[in-house]
Amino acid sequence: MSPSASPVQATAGLLNTDWNPRDVPAGDHKEPGPMRRLLTILLPFFVAACATAPEPRDLVSRAIDAMGGEAALATVRTVAVNGTVRQYDPEQTYAPGDAPRLTNDSQFTQLTDLVAQASRIQWVKNFHYPYVVTRTFTEIVTPEAGYVAGIDSLERNRQSLQATSPAHAMSGLRLAMTQRELLRVSPWLLLQMRSHPERLSRRADVVIGSLAYPAVHYSSGELAYTVMFDATTGLPARIRTADYDNIWGDVDMDVVLSDWQLQGGVRLPMRQRHEMQGRLIQETVITQWALDTPPAAGTFEPPAAVKSGAPAPATGKLHTQWPIRRQFIGTYLDSDNISFDSRAGTDAGLRFTELAPGVQHQVGGSHNSLIVEMRDHLIVVDAPVTDGQSKWTIAAAHAKYPGKPIRYLVLTHRHMDHAGGLRAFIAEGAQLVVGQGTGEHFRKVLAAPTMRSPDLAVHDFSGTRITEVADRLAFNDGQREVTMHRIDNPHAADMLLVYVAHARLGFVADLWAPGLPLPPRMNPGLQALVNGVRQAGIAPLRFAGGHGSVAPYQLLEDLMARGAN
Structure with missing residues (x-):
């Protein structure tokens, strides 16, 4: 559609329904055929759809209003949550088609500084597969780097093994995926979208089951999300990323948001269901939350031994599902070369x-x-x-x-x-x-x-x-x-x-x-x-x-x- 074309002009041009009996030479007058009559009948509906389809910024604004309004969301500095997580893997099952295997059930405490875009997440992960073991560790994520204090995996890299107190800097790959997932469920995402309308584009409604979701695509540098909105409440219902899985190739990863609760004038989802190509991979339940909890000094400060030389977030085409789901089973080798420990010096390769x-x-x-x-x-x-x-x-x-x-x-x-x-x-x-x-x-x-x-x-x-x-x-x-x-x-x-x-x-x-x-x-x-x-x-x-x-x-x-x- 050209900038100056109206929805009526654009639709008429697309359907070629501008038939006029005056354009037919004398003696050659014919009534339009069944298809043209059908298109002429349907034209007002196409025009109405074009005329009433909400603009991307309108959908984002409605969602922000449903979450408490821009004024309320913009004044929130920190969000503190306690919750439980159950993680699954559909490709670690006994036979094809089996239900995704439960790999762990865990508890976490998270404090996020929305302005600084920094998070501290304390985990107690109870692994059921492939080994029965409990890991207690902390993740610190900043815009520049990420860190792990404690042992989080069976496959420990050289830095973790050599540290006096086990700790390591996240690989750029893990950091990029962790940052992406934290922003996906943050109220800050909608505020970013509203502040940058030039990064928004309208997508066709996404139909899942019997529901049609108005959708907006948001792209900012290496990050890209398709946000689907509940047509009734206006709240974000699903947030999708375009991922790559080493088995299933190009896949969609959705986070389904539900059970929205209001506190301090702000509404947030208490349930988050992660799906890969429609198959369950994670269920998160927020059991307790609070706004504007002041962080203690040093909350987002990494262990000194691993701060130097920490990788920046990875960019470009990435194996996005591998660093996410290998952590689910506690066997992730935290390395930017996902085949081997790239920080192992002369032994690497x-x-x-x-x-x-x-x-x-x-x-x-x-x-x-x-x-x-x-x-x-x-x-x-x-x-x-x-x-x-x-x-x-x-x-x-x-x-x-x-x-x-x-x-x-x-x-x-x-x-x-x-x-x-x-x-x-x-x-x-x-x-x-x-x-x-x-x-x-x-x-x-x-x-x-x-x-x-x-x-x-x-x-x-x-x-x-x-x-x-x-x-x-x-x-x-x-x-x-x-x-x-x-x-x-x-x-x-x-x-x-x-x-x-x-x-x-x-x-x-x-x-x-x-x-x-x-x-x-x-x-x-x-x-x-x-x-x-x-x-x-x-x-x-x-x-x-x-x-x-x-x-x-x-x-x-x-x-x-x-x-x-």
Whole structure:
């Protein structure tokens, strides 16, 4: 629509309904056809819609008024809240389609200085998966940097490990996502939107279920939100960001706001439901809140030992879901290279370790792969973390074994941390091998759009060949044999155990992390692995892991024997 065009002119031009019998030459007069008559009838409705559709700033102003008014909101300096959080992961389930797995239930206390844009959040996180453990720690977030005091993850980076009192500076990636999520649910967001109408644009109403939400898009530098408003109350109902997930590609992340309560002339939501592509990932309940609680001296001051050199917020195309949801399970490696600890000095970086002739173990990060050389091709086991890590593995494999293409990518199971880099291998021409029952899951994954990928150009994966392993599958080129065995286990229904016969080497993910200390007795994962080895009829001397390194298989047999006695 041109600046000078009225809604009537613009709509008439779009529909071409300016038919006039005077324009028809004499003798050629015809009545308009059914479609034109229909459009002529509908024209007043289109005109009315254009004429009455609220402007973006009007929607924002109405929301601010419903929250207490600009005067009330603008005078609030701090917001203090206590609450509970339950976090879930839809990609850590036992089988595709299962309800998202509850990973932790937690309590938090948060004080936010709206003017300084600084927050201090004290957490007590009770993890249920993959380990049962409670972590108590504090996050401090400022516009320039972020910090963690205490131990918040199983995967501690070098700075945390070396600190006298455990603490570390947040990676720029974690900081950017934490800042984004704090602003998303802050009353300051609406005030920013009202102050910068040039950053607003009207979006078509978003229909979810039976409800249509008037929507406004707000973009400010690296931050972008689509705010959907309740048509009845005017309050923000959903706030959406455009995210990237290593499994599902381009996804929408919504925070659904409800149970608005009034205090001190300001109305805030007491319930926040986080959804990724419509699937639940977090529920937050505010149990207590107060306005203008004065912060104590040093509230937003980070630990001195980690203040220097703290990264600034990351920018550009980011893996947005990874830093959010890996924190849900307490295994997030807080690093700007999400494959390995980029602050580990000379030890930082992925590398190959040769385990036998023609067998390389990609290590050096939080997750590993296995590469097996065959006569005229390569087999890769697992594509962990991201396509960025897979691109490193592909380049290193081609350098080590020039002229040999990667023909097969074998996934031990479908969880996001072991399958998140599958697209890079398939783009190279690899066929996909997965456990029974996940073929259709991966067809849907590969059909998902990936315009927001930080690692890969857009690629058509529709022709990918996928093989499901029901029991056993063997690749034998006359010189070497690699077999895949589906095994019963408590972790994932599609779990595959991989065996490289000439090296008498097994590869396992998550059931055992070879090289790390064993528990005092067998657990269900280790028991499933031993049972799987026996049922498969293989004779491994060693196991390499999707986590950890390499260890003798006999350690498990000995542990089982001690338990039996």
